[in-house]
Amino acid sequence: MKNIILKKLEEIEEKFQVKILYAAECGSRAWGVHSKESDYDVRFIYIHQPDYYLSIDPQGVGSKRDVIELPISENLDINGWEITKALRLFRKSNPSLFEWLNSSIIYYQKYSFVNLIRALECEVFEPVTMLTHYLNMAKRNYEKYLQGSEVQTKLYLNVLRPILACKWIVEYGKVPPIRFNELLDRIIPESLLKLEINFLLRRKMSGEGSNIQPSIKIINNFLKEEINCLELYIKTLSSKNGNPTEKLNALYRATLKEVWNYDLKKS
Incomplete structure (x- = not known):
């Protein structure tokens, strides 16, 4: 190609x-x-x-x-x-x-x-600009795609990635990496949450990204909490x-x- x-x-x-x-x-x-x-x-x-x-x-x-x-x-x-x-x-x-x-x-x-x-x-x-961009992306996709009892597998990643990018900016103060696994490994500790996210990744990469699956409570709760926390955090920042x-x-x-x-x- x-x-x-x-x-x-x-x-x-x-x-x-x-x-x-x-x-x-x-x-x-x-x-x-x-x-x-x-x-x-x-x-x-x-x-x-x-x-x-x-x-x-x-x-x-x-x-x-x-x-x-x-x-x-x-x-x-x-x-x-x-x-x-x-x-x-x-x-x-x-x-x-x-x-x-x-x-x-x-x-x-x-x-x-x-x-x-x-x-x-x-x-x-500019951290404020980048945080706002990724947070708005995550919030928009979360509200549009993750509210039902069933979710398309790849749509979870469209919310997780910008949230992980935001958390990277908050923690490291620099531009987040591109690769999802690098974000995941550095931001999320070993836990049930990380296991569930890795399960989603395997499904997506195996060609099942468009498949419908039951919503995953632990991921939904994580995303909702992070969106709320990031909204409050951004309000405390000022631009360079x-x-x-x-x-x-x-x-x-x-x-x-x-x-x-x-x-x-x-x-």
Whole structure:
């Protein structure tokens, strides 16, 4: 499948006249909870040629879209963000982008961009933003999917993972890892709760993720309690005051120069 993905990335570069800087898996395969039937969710960051940026309309306005999205086919969901969009979201500590950058499965990486942006991760990381994102995700899925007497197996993981990510941030004060097992092993001690979660994982990875099963009281109670505690905890936090904009501007300009051999000083 990797060869198919790389071929798609080449086609994107040719069709849209861009250069791809980085491409990685972002879904269940990156989390280590996939089955043979799981889709491939590929996300990438790209940069246009310099002339594209030298216009009065900014990226994301009118016909100047700042995303590239392909129709889902062959169990492959692939889309990407333009570099300035990615950097603006990085500045906001966007959890999705952080997950891309820390993916356990990298399909393509070229130029210095990814190493340089990763070096700024600790400076940009905003716990309040990330906690709020993961908590809202967990709470929304919990209320929507886990209220009945029967639950689809994989839907438990869609609540457990963001809760574990929140607990990681609270305990370690840094960006949570991507792989579910790493979160689970470091956050949940050996217990009946952990045994039940591991049972869910085995069912999901064996291809039974869509199967219906009775709700699991110990997991539901854990999730409900953690959601309530995290809501109270977030209210005690305040945001950091740092502004990395100039460093991100410098990274953007350096990437333009490296990729296209373009000197802004002579433009």
